[in-house]
Amino acid sequence: MLAIEADALRRTYTSRTGWLKPRRTETEAVRGVTFEVAPGELFGLLGPNGAGKTTTIKMLNTLLLPTSGTARVFGHDVARDPVAVRRRIGYVFGGDRGLYDRLSALDNLRYFAELYGVEARDQKRRIAELLDLVGLVGREKESVEGYSRGMRQRLHIARGLLHRPDVLFLDEPSIGVDPVAARDLRRTVADLSAAGTTVLLTTHYMAEADELCGRIAxxxxxxxCALGTPESLKSRVRGRDVLEIEAYGVDEERLDRVRRLPGVRGASVEDRGTLQVVTVQTGRSSAELHGPVLTALDGVRIGRVTSREPSLEDAYIAIVEEAAGGPDRSATPAEAEEPAV
Known part of the structure; x- marks a missing residue:
């Protein structure tokens, strides 16, 4: 039996605008999403803001009803049998919500253990196990308001595991967490998967998804618009080189010049502190494009220029850009797993 089945899931939001002449508008947030997750699998769901990740997760964990389509968790339909689904899932979201700051970690877990129906005779042992799992032993009696962001996220995971769920939904758990805490969180998530818990993870950190996930949608x-292993997704851009340029003052006009160069498959710019990093994906040796790219960026202060092999982040950007500029259709999983040639 599959842990998660999503079949042609759709979710449409209806809103009313105007006062004298009210008008109804519909926004389709999720448009026919289909995928499956095997028991014990660590599955990644990636996408830009507003792509439908959180809406999809909320339909799978019964917080939202699908407009159409079906979803099942270990055979239980999320719309017809939500109580059975809730018994088998845990939900951890990024951010500071969901904990009581004035209580200690221990008191938070005791409170949620009662809410989740954990037997009184099992609570002490279970809470001790989870505090050890997430590395909060010795800090459990401190008020949560004094916790760092990383400690809070580890406590969120402990809370989500109190009732021993078969499936754990992690919605951007490492958002805003420092690198050391994020590494600890990744280790905790990997340990959960190794112990047999099915994990569905959403994240904006491609290195995190590459390290943890067996498959990614x-x-x-x-x-x-794509589904497969991290390696199969990276194979979509394996024939490309990547040119990274540190710069100051890159505008959209210059970036468009770079995109129009022969041999350029994609170009983006990212702000990193006081500088910008221009990433250029090329369909031939990046050395051949050094000169033309720098010419297209004429008038911009240039720092270090490097070339490297494509990463999962490059594959992700290419997939999202293709989806934005390509035909309006949804790839089936079989189509998505085929590497682009």
Missing amino acids: VIAGGRI
């Missing part, structure tokens, strides 16, 4: 515009 990329969602854009409410549709699954």
